[in-house]
Amino acid sequence: MRKLVVADLVKSVSGNNGGFTLAKPAEQITVYSMVEAVEGEIHSYPNFGFIDRVFFLRHSHLLVSLQKRLMIFLTRLIMPGLRC
Template structure:
């Protein structure tokens, strides 16, 4: 199973918004510029994050987007499922019916496969549910606190201090 690039882009949006002062929303054009993705495609991703109450849209001239909750409350499971829907790694096309055409083994085969893959789904969901945006950012930046950056400036790679 491979997740779509929308998951990676959603994670990057959350990184930007997690490090941005929540009182200073980021415009979708600014986010699009930083991620170098099409503004129209980015808006589709952001809409999914808004619907799942991960980010919020702030109206007005100085509006944009900000987090709807703290990075400590945002899990990778929420992000993945906001982009991909509920995790299900087994496609279940019914092909097992063609292998066991006698009915008895077909039902048992389907039940066994569902049981195994439902277990795998649960393990993956549980693992992703324990990974928060805050934990990942702190590990990445090797800091105990998430720094506050200003992504509205031209060259964010020069930022290395807390504002």
């Protein structure tokens, strides 16, 4: 979670009533930004551009579905009592 906070994807509030919230609207958070925040910059060798094709293909139904599922997972992780 700390890496997601440092990447400004989630906000952290300490204390008894603290917790985590998304730092920006879910539509503005990409799978690529989450992976990069947790794993660091992604390199492939040799670089055929596959990573760019997968993560930056914004009109792919599969990618949109994956992003939605990942956001639901993160939301449940951050706010366990919330039903999505």
